[in-house]
Amino acid sequence: MKNIAVYCGASTGNDEIYTLGAQKLGQWIVRNNYGLTYGGGRYGLMGVVANSVLSANGFVHGIITQELAGRELSHAKLSKLDIVSDMSARKQAMLTDSVANIALPGGPGTLEEISEAFSWTIIGDSKNPCVFYNINHYYDDLESFFDAMTKHGFMEKETRKTLLFSDSLTEIGQFIKSYTPPKLRNYNKYPPNFIYSIVSQLIINSLI
Known part of the structure; x- marks a missing residue:
């Protein structure tokens, strides 16, 4: 079975809409024949999405650190x-065990985990699509910030298109199925022929 890695908060937030969204995500995972991989916790949206999948007779793989299990x-x-040594091992295990990454609303840990997952796709260490499930416009400001990265030249436009912000599970499902990882970034600002012509001209000038 192919699993979806879900990153989310150990809190449910202060609006029931986030709990309902996590429940819908769990139901969607089972309905689309996926399993769930997540951080293994029983509280907050982590517990909600896990219970939602379990209630629908779905498969849930929890990966938690020794400290949190203790x-x-x-x-x-x-x-x-699975109980692993630390957060780095947990993040690696979740990526290895899944075919896509979805972030529910959450705090700094959620943001850190999904951001690292996306950065790994950029450098070619992961091929998993990354999605922010934008319940109640929770991630609107973050979406604008990623757009600003592109605007100011810190992210290529084609790379930005490989990161989805959406409150539609239908759109998320289509994005996962049609996903193509971003091309590896070309750090050479100038094409080889351009560099060759500049070097050649410098040599010619030195001989004149």
Whole structure:
């Protein structure tokens, strides 16, 4: 079974719409024949999306760190639970175990994990599509910031198109199925023929 990695908060936020969105995502995962890979917790939206998948008889793979498991934060009724050494190992394991990455609303940890996943696609270390499930316009400001990265030359336009912000699970599903990883960035500002012509001209000038 192919799994979707979901990153989300250990809180449910202050509006029921986020809980409802996490439940819908869990149902969508099962309905589309995916399993869930997530951080293994039982609280917040993490617990909501896991319970949603489990309630629909879906497969849930939790990956949690030793520290968090030791604080009794892990979900007790998952299909599979792996305990890893630290956050770096957890992030790597979640990427390896999934075919796509979706971020529900969350805090700094959620943002850090999905951002790292996307950065790995940019450098070619991952081929998973990355999506911000933009419930209640939660990620609107972040979407504008990524657009600003492109505007100011810190991200290529074609790369920006490979990151989706959407509140539509239908659109998210289509994006995952049709996804093509971004091309590796060309750090050479000038084409080889241009550089060759400049060097040749410098040589000629030195002989005159």
